[in-house]
Amino acid sequence: MSNFSDWQDRMLRAVWRHGEQLPEEVLTWMAELYDEHGEVPEPEFCDLWTTRTFALARSAFETVARSAEQDTGKAATGDDFRYIDYVRDPDLSPVGVVHIKSAEVSTPDSAEVLGAVAEGVQEFVMSHHRVTWPVCGEHDRGLHVGYFHETAVWKCTGGMAKGHVVRAIDPAVQL
Template sequence: MANFADWQDRMLRAAWRHGDDLPVEVLEWISELYGEVGEISEEVFCELWTARTFSMARAAFQVIKKSVEGEIGKKVTGEEYCYIDYVRDPDIGPVGVVRIKSVEVSTPDWEEILGTMAEGVQEFVMSHYRIVWPVCENHRKGLHAGYFRGISVWRCREGRAGGHVVRAIDPAARL
């Protein structure tokens, strides 16, 4: 029976994440998973990794959906729109990939998923409605998804300092 560190190392290699600098949230999830179920196979681990990523993507989409619909009054869901796509292709890798428009994510990290979903919805809003969303109120320019102190944020590239954080993507997050 291997110890936790050996098992975690094997699981991360199975998910093609060995040596990656993973967020604490993901490492804590792996530790909790091990504590709850003990050693599991690489195949089962990859299935759980993928299921977590896809579940988090759906939750992140709801956060972004609420923001965009509240700010511009346009719908980003409905039968005519189907943009969150899940791909499980052994040629691409052992874990599934969640795609929204042209961006994709395969790591169960809330902030990375939130930023990815924000970019995808932003791309949809621009291509479907021909609306720039979100916009910096000070500079009247479109914002870009980014990260600040580990939090997914909307950034403006204008201003003297070469840009600034406008707000967190998730209204519940504290900067």
Template sequence: MAELYGERGEIPESEFCESWTARTFSLARSAFETVTRSAEQDTGVAATGDDFCYIDYVCDPDLGPVGVVRIKSAEVSTPDSAEVLGAVAEGVQEFVMSHHRVTWPVCGEHDRGLHVGYFQETAVWECSGGTTDGHVVRAIDPAVQP
């Protein structure tokens, strides 16, 4: 909210709600491109297609100016870029696993499927293997170093 306020200043509630949802949708579309590119490079299988509706944006007139952004069936209710990236990564991961029967991504050290986590405000892939409580394998966005 602070970022949005910093960008736009004080605005009416309805305009704020529309901006909030538009920002979340824009972040989700960008995250989708990043994550699907990574999935396709790592697995060699298509992570997109007509079989799966990834990102859906619905503005219900009964709910007022607030829209809903969904990745698969999960609602993305934050304009925080790391959280949006994590939600999109989970949706793409679910598709790759259910549609192609491929575990993605996998920890090279422990040969286990990874899970979304957050480290220093960065969305990361985490492994639960090893003798400790697990470890961060890499950032979900390959261009970011956690």
């Protein structure tokens, strides 16, 4: 019988993430999974990784779409929004991938998923509605997804410092 560290290394190789610096949230999730279920077999672990990623993407989409609609009055839902796709093809990857317009994500990290979903919704709002969203109130520039202390944020590239964090992508998160 191996220990947690050995199991974790095997599972990260299984999902093609071995050697990457993973966020604490993902490592904690893996530790909790191991504590609760022991050595989950590789196929089951890949399914759990995919299930978590897809659930995070659905939740992130609701958050970002609501924020976009509140800011612009334009919806990113319904028949017009055909850009979100959940793909599980074992021939391409051991885990599922969420495609949102041209962004994609395949990790159960809430910040990375939120960032990818925000990029996809932003791309949709800009291409479908011809609206720049979101915009920095100080510099009147479109914002870009970034990360600050493992939090997905909207960043502006304007100003003397050549950029600053404007706000968290999730309006419920205070920086």
